[in-house]
């Protein structure tokens with residue numbers, strides 16, 4: 463279980479950053495990307511999650527995201543998501559940086575949330591001069607039309623508001639994440655294989671900046687050795703336990 467150092471770090475932290483990946487949503491039934499049953503084991507990332515793929519066959523890519531939305535729509539946040547929201551309510555300064563696009567952190571009540579890779583319930587215009595957003599996060603009902611819809615402003619195709627491979631992340635999101643990492647005392651990285659940049663570099667950045675860095679993942683990752691502590695456990699078990707030990711009764 464957690465070391466006394468980790469528990470003390472959470473109890474005494476003035477500023478906490480949590481970075482999450484697909485594993486945090488696994489216990490809600492959301493498929494991960496790279497493990498057994500992972501999406502990229504069945505589907506080829508380059509033919510579905512790149513701007514080139516959308517330019518070549520927008521209907522195919524739109525269909526893939528409709529399928530993903532249908533899988534996600536009935537799913538609920540799990541105890542790991544709720545524990546992160548509970549930690550946020552206990553510490554003076556808190557930032558959640560997620561690579562997940564499933565909106566489950568928001569459903570669990572997380573407030574100060576940076577969605578590095580976008581949100582599957584939003585769409586945006588492919589015309590960069592237009593940049594119209596349609597935000598359907600509240601009801602999880604993006605237009606599930608069989609073909610990508612057209613922008614009401616300029617008539618260009620709308621696309622999922624997601625960061626695909628080879629696309630740069632939103633500059634404000636990156637700047638806010640880095641600012642939070644620089645000042646945090648405790649950094650928790652949960653449920654990510656930590657292979658996709660730039661998120662994969664954040665735990666080491668936090669360590670270099672002096673934070674206590676704790677990893678939660680049933681599998682060891684390339685980062686595990688370099689961090690202060692690595693707990694091999696599901697986040698839906700470990701995060702509620704950590705909260706309970708640090709703040710409970």
Ligand code: BJW
Nearest residue numbers: 483484485494495496561627628653654655658659696697
């Ligand atoms: C549990 C659990 C439980 C299971 N509890 N845990 C250097 C070299 C080569 C390429 C690059 C490079 N630097 C940057 C790049 C390009 C690329 C990249 O990093 N590629 C790497 C693969 C090498 N990065 C980009 O393109 C990014 N843009 C960028 O860097 O722009 C500048 C630039 C461009 C081009 C070149 C160089 C620089 C954008 C990345 C966008 C990622 N998008 C995706 C898809 C979103 C769309 C969609 O969903 O369809 O985002 S990829 C996919 O991976 C998704 C995820 O957010 C992301 C991370 O995956 P994650 O969350 O870690 O999931 P998994 O499945 O990998 O891991 C799950 C983990 O959970 C496992 O460890 C399990 O053990 C664990 N687990 N059950 C806790 N119960």
